[in-house]
Amino acid sequence: STGGAVATPEDHDVEYLTPVSIGTPEQILNLDIDTGSSDLWVFSSETSRSEVKGQTLYDPSNSSTAQKLEGYTWSISYGDGSSSAGEVYLDTVSIGALTVSSQAVEVAQKVSSEFTSDSNNDGLLGLGFGSLNTVQPNAQKTFFDNAMPALDSPVFTADLKAGIPGRYNFGYIDPNAYTGNITYVSVDDSQGFWDWTSPGYAIGSGSFENTTIKGIADTGTSLLLLPSSVVSAYYGKISGAKYDSTQAGYVLPCSPTPPDFAFGVGDDGAAIVLPGKYINYAPTGSSGTTCFGGIQGDSGIGFAIFGDVALKAAFVVFDGGSKTLGWASK
């Protein structure tokens, strides 16, 4: 089997939302597919009314295939400080033509203000490794883990794009979605993430800097978070760029377009190049003169995060069979 669906960017590509079908008859919710976590949770009929502002709600009582896991609960918090918690059902979940008949669907009873104010986001679908799932008393499998045995190939791919819809596919690699070769690198799944090591970076037309950058491929994080040495080298090349403590990050003049940023993949010289315009993440004010940087520091996290600013420059294969990541330009 195979499947897949569109990934539509919200403003500034802050997140990408994908239609997911849940229950019988189907209830379609737009979920944030997140390779950096492993819970599938949704806004629901059980979500505190004061914490819902426009989201589509999954109602298990309207699904003939929903089965409550009595006594099961979940609670999750994310790197950005957001959180949610609730109870657990099993139900049929589909992404395009790919269906998992008994998927743990975690219904939110509480969500933090970040989710309440994100009116188009109806929940998250985690594609990290199973060890990160928060369901108690027994952890539940991700959609990918449940689907894998039936897939033509044990993979899913992320083809996120700047400002226009891209796709998540399951079970196959679309040869028309990328250019050149796919370079595969090893993954350390010991922390539950798609954790890999880049050999270094280059700024603009500059020489390649060999420096080990270990980090996670995380579709649920908006920005590219890198070691402070790399970040200061990048912004040090831009007149007027500075760390702005009020914004809690580096800001830069939106014009002229900043230099490209490339990160290495594998030991044969392959690299993914971010066009400089991707680093103009969003204007900080109404004049549009100053932009918040799409590359920021990873201090305090313990690893780099290759979020959407990086991923949207690439075609990425998440191989659950070999536990490798494949990177290609497009």
Ligand SMILES: Cc1cc(CN)n(C)n1
């Ligand atoms: C809701 C959410 C998901 C993620 C990345 N895994 N973050 C940082 N926030």
